[in-house]
Structure formats: C-alpha cells, structure tokens
Amino acid sequence: MIPPEISVIIPVYNEEDGLPTLFARLYPALDQLDTPYEVVFIxxxxxxxxxxxxxEQYERRPDVTRAILLAANAGQHMAIMAGFEHARGQIIVTLDADLQNPPEEIGKVIDKMREGHDYVGSIRRIRHDNLFRSSASKAMNYLREKITRIRITxxxxxxxxxxxxxxxxxxxxKEVSTFIPALAYTFARNPAEIVVEHEERAAGASKYSLYSLIRLNFDLMTGFSLVPLQWFSMLGIxxxxxxxxxxxxxxxxRLVVGPEAEGLFTLFALMFFLIGLALFGIGxxxxxxxxxYQQVRHRPRYLIEAILEGDQ
Structure with missing residues (x-):
C-alpha cells in the first residue's frame, strides 16, 4: 500500500448534524489534490x-478513511494528539469538523508547505463569529504574544x-495539557501563515464555552512561559x-498632625486590594x-476504545 503524503486529522465531538455535509465536501476536495492521502477522524x-x-463513512471509503474512537471526552487538543500519534503522512493537516474552515482551503496550506515551510498556520479573512468572541480572541492573541513571544496571528x-x-x-x-499550534511553533524552523476563507458553522453550536476558552488561554500562558509569575513577583515588589x-x-x-480617626475606609479599601492581589497570586x-501535579501522575492523556482502519 502506498503511504499517504497527506494526513488530515479531524477531531469530532457531537457533530452528527454536520458530518454528512463535511463528508460530501471533504473527500472531493482531497481527491482533487491528486496525491495519496488519508483522513483520520477522532x-x-x-x-x-x-x-x-x-x-459508516469508514465502510464507504476504507481505503482513505481511519477513525479513532476515544472512550471518553479528552478535549480537542488531546484528540488531535491521538491523531498525530496515528497519522502516517509526511504533511499533517488539522481541520475542525464544523466546516467553519472550508475543506476546499486545505490545498492552500499544502501548497504553502511545499514551498519549504515546516509549519503553516492560517488567518481567517473574514471571521463569522459574534462581536464578543472576535474581540476576546484579539485581546487574548495580543496578551499571549506579549507573554509567550509565540507569534500566531x-x-x-x-x-x-x-x-x-x-x-x-x-x-x-508527554504533556497532559498543551496548546498544539503554540507547541508546534516552538519546534518549527521555518513557520509561515496564510489567509484562508471562513464560513459560519454548518450545524450545531460551538463546543467552546467562555469557561473553556479561559481555561485554554490559561493552559497556553502557563504552559509556555514563566512571565506571569515574573510579572506577579514584580508587582509584589x-x-x-x-x-x-x-x-x-x-x-x-502622626508626628506632625497628631492622632486622626479619618481614613479608616481608605485603609479598608487598601486592605481589600491587597487581599485580592494575594488571592490572585495564590491562584x-x-x-x-x-x-x-497533572504531569507527575503519569495518567494516560486519552483512552482509545476502538480504531477503524484497513490493512496498513
């Protein structure tokens, strides 16, 4: 069997409404690339x-389809890690299952990789997200770049x-919690970015809540930099x-004016500020x-229930 040049990794979490449309658009787009490929669904x-x-899709296209069924929800990035560990291609592409990134755009990142780059990110030309999500994303991008020096637009x-x-x-x-694009950026020697199209979600709702996004950015900042601790140390000084x-x-x-009763509430405000600062530092x-603690337990990052694939 000819080993694939391209592996497309797609994590899937409760996307039954959008999967038929994804299948209908993904495979024709990859067939047009005229190169051996595989699609690894997680x-x-x-x-x-x-x-x-x-x-069902594996049974329709077993020659180019593989499916890894995790026993429990491990999170998007751990699912992608499972795909990385099973992918066989020389160029590995990650894609969300919600069709916000059109499968027809895969050819663009492949062409950019063939120019000699070892990592190619993408920038949405026009974002189809609400104002809050777009604004929060821009703010976190700016803060992340200042803290980690990782430049991901x-x-x-x-x-x-x-x-x-x-x-x-x-x-x-062997990290149990990481942000894959940032991790890849630290290993890449010739990274690049290109502009791609962006569409509205085909079906269903986003699986990222506000809490999930906050947790993701905490992982990003604490996993790739000690700057937050250094900033807090400077603030403490x-x-x-x-x-x-x-x-x-x-x-x-007191020596000049004498004892005073005023200023009690000012001291209270100062005390509450310092208490809040201390609690933030503890957090x-x-x-x-x-x-x-998560790392030293050495627990598996994910559990595989089954793997659907043909003879390799």
Missing part, C-alpha cells in the same frame, strides 16, 4: 450518533499544516515598596502547581 467521546456516522483557527518532523517532535512530548512608603508617610503625619501559583 471521535472525542461524542454522546450523539457521531461515532456511528464515522463508522489567529490562534483560534485550527486549519494548520505540520511537517512530519514537527509532528514527531510534538509526539515526543512594587506593592511592598508602596506599602513601606505609605507606612513611613503615616508615621510622619496563579495554583495554575503552575496544578500543571506539575
């Missing part, structure tokens, strides 16, 4: 009929291509110096300690 513990639809877009070398490097990592200066000022004022430290 069912991320879906509770709907997604797994059954993937099985559109971190929420999962249409990306990776070389076999970069994927092998990612597979060698500034607050300590400010508190010392205020203490000296209050002593001088930030907890993020790093929690990552260490």
């Amino acid at each position: 069912n991320d513990g879906s509770s709907d009929r997604s797994a059954a639809l993937l099985r 559109d971190q929420g877009n999962m249409l990306r291509a990776y070389s076999r070398t970069v994927v092998n490097a990612i597979n060698s990592c 500034v607050v300590s110096l400010g508190s010392a200066a205020l203490f000296v000022l209050l002593i001088v004022r 930030l430290l907890g993020e790093y300690v929690g990552r260490v």
Whole structure:
C-alpha cells in the first residue's frame, strides 16, 4: 500500500448534524489534490450518533478513511494528539469538523508547505463569529504574544499544516495539557501563515464555552512561559515598596498632625486590594502547581476504545 503524503486529522465531538455535509465536501476536495492521502477522524467521546456516522463513512471509503474512537471526552487538543500519534503522512493537516474552515482551503496550506515551510498556520479573512468572541480572541492573541513571544496571528483557527518532523517532535512530548499550534511553533524552523476563507458553522453550536476558552488561554500562558509569575513577583515588589512608603508617610503625619480617626475606609479599601492581589497570586501559583501535579501522575492523556482502519 502506498503511504499517504497527506494526513488530515479531524477531531469530532457531537457533530452528527454536520458530518454528512463535511463528508460530501471533504473527500472531493482531497481527491482533487491528486496525491495519496488519508483522513483520520477522532471521535472525542461524542454522546450523539457521531461515532456511528464515522463508522459508516469508514465502510464507504476504507481505503482513505481511519477513525479513532476515544472512550471518553479528552478535549480537542488531546484528540488531535491521538491523531498525530496515528497519522502516517509526511504533511499533517488539522481541520475542525464544523466546516467553519472550508475543506476546499486545505490545498492552500499544502501548497504553502511545499514551498519549504515546516509549519503553516492560517488567518481567517473574514471571521463569522459574534462581536464578543472576535474581540476576546484579539485581546487574548495580543496578551499571549506579549507573554509567550509565540507569534500566531489567529490562534483560534485550527486549519494548520505540520511537517512530519514537527509532528514527531510534538509526539515526543508527554504533556497532559498543551496548546498544539503554540507547541508546534516552538519546534518549527521555518513557520509561515496564510489567509484562508471562513464560513459560519454548518450545524450545531460551538463546543467552546467562555469557561473553556479561559481555561485554554490559561493552559497556553502557563504552559509556555514563566512571565506571569515574573510579572506577579514584580508587582509584589512594587506593592511592598508602596506599602513601606505609605507606612513611613503615616508615621510622619502622626508626628506632625497628631492622632486622626479619618481614613479608616481608605485603609479598608487598601486592605481589600491587597487581599485580592494575594488571592490572585495564590491562584496563579495554583495554575503552575496544578500543571506539575497533572504531569507527575503519569495518567494516560486519552483512552482509545476502538480504531477503524484497513490493512496498513
């Protein structure tokens, strides 16, 4: 059997309404590339009929279709990691199942990879997201770049291509919580980005809640930089110096003016500010300690229930 040049990895979580449309558009787009390929679907513990639809699609196109059925929901990035560990292509492309990235755009990232790049990201030409989601994404992109020095213009877009070398490097990592595009950027030697089209979700609703997005960005920032801890240390130094200066000022004022009863609520406000600052610092430290705790347990990142594939 000819090994595929291209592996397309698609995590699937409760996408039964949109999968038929995805199948109808994905395979013709890949057939037009005129190169050996495989499609690796990862069912991320879906509770709907997604797994059954993937099985039916495997039976229709067993020559180019593989499906990995996870026993439980592991999260989008861990599902992609499962795909990376089973992909056989020299160029590995990730794609969401919701059709917001048109499958017809896969050829663009492939062509860019063939120019000699080892990692190609994508930027949505016109985003079909609501104002809050777009604004929050831009703000987090800016903050992430300042903290991690990882330059990803559109971190929420999962249409990306990776070389076999970069994927092998990612597979060698044993992190239980990571952000794959950022991890790939740290290993890439010649990264690039291109502009691609973006469409509205074909069916269903986004699986990323506000909480999920916040958690994702915490993983991104604490997983790739110590800057948040360093910033907090600097803030602690500034607050300590400010508190010392205020203490000296209050002593001088007491000696000059005498005892005063005023200013009680100002001190309360200052106290609450410092308590909030301390709680924030404890939470930030907890993020790093929690990552260490998850890592040292050495629990599997995902559990595979079944793999649907032909003779390899």
